[in-house]
Amino acid sequence: MSSTPKYYVVWRGREPGIYRTWEACQQQVAGFPCALFKSFKSEDEAKAAFANAPEPNGTSGAPHADAASQGADNAEKPADTRSYKPAAGPKGCPPPPPDWRHDTVLPLPPEVKADALAVDAACSGNPGPMEYRGVYLATGQQIFHYGPVHGTNNIGEFLAIVHALALLKQRGRTMTIYTDSRNALLWVKARKCRTKLERTPRTEQLFQLIERAEQWLRTHDYSDIPIIKWETKRWGEVPADFGRK
Known part of the structure; x- marks a missing residue:
């Protein structure tokens, strides 16, 4: 012993x-x-x-806190190369992190930074009630949430990335954003939401939000914020996942 x-x-x-x-x-x-x-x-x-307890409404370590920079030192360290396999946790609860990792309460793969945001969207139907959110990976804390509104999953994934970018710029923070949506990555790169959803009175509010997001992308420099594809096959579901699959 x-x-x-x-x-x-x-x-x-x-x-x-x-x-x-x-x-x-x-x-x-x-x-x-x-x-x-x-x-x-x-x-x-x-x-x-x-x-720095991961309280649901706390601010320690989270991007919306003024002094949220404690995870930056960990982000600069070389990634641990040990094999990673998340353990199963209680239904509806995240499993604990590996014993050797002390920069997060989540079971993150060694190559994933803890001082980062993960974003995801959920949609019941296509189109249907859509919502999205962002989670801070050091604490597992939900940083922002929007919806549900009538829309599509791709729109939600796109808006979630832009929401994260705008939040980080507003707070003067630079950290990685993880998303599992390849389409949303391409749309953000093009600064254009290429949805085929019809613009109707029911979706008008959502389309106005899309236009504001596109305008933000066109008028801001966010080249210092890495937007990384979350590798679901290797790492499991993105931590911002709504768990409804």
């Missing part, structure tokens, strides 16, 4: 806090719905992680 001391951070459990033994941690998380916890090698790491 290893004699190296560990510190266990419980963000979501019966009594959130920092625990010195696995037994004490287990008492707080065993059987607790969507428990969120992680081990750290030092007390300083544990205290820093606990202070």
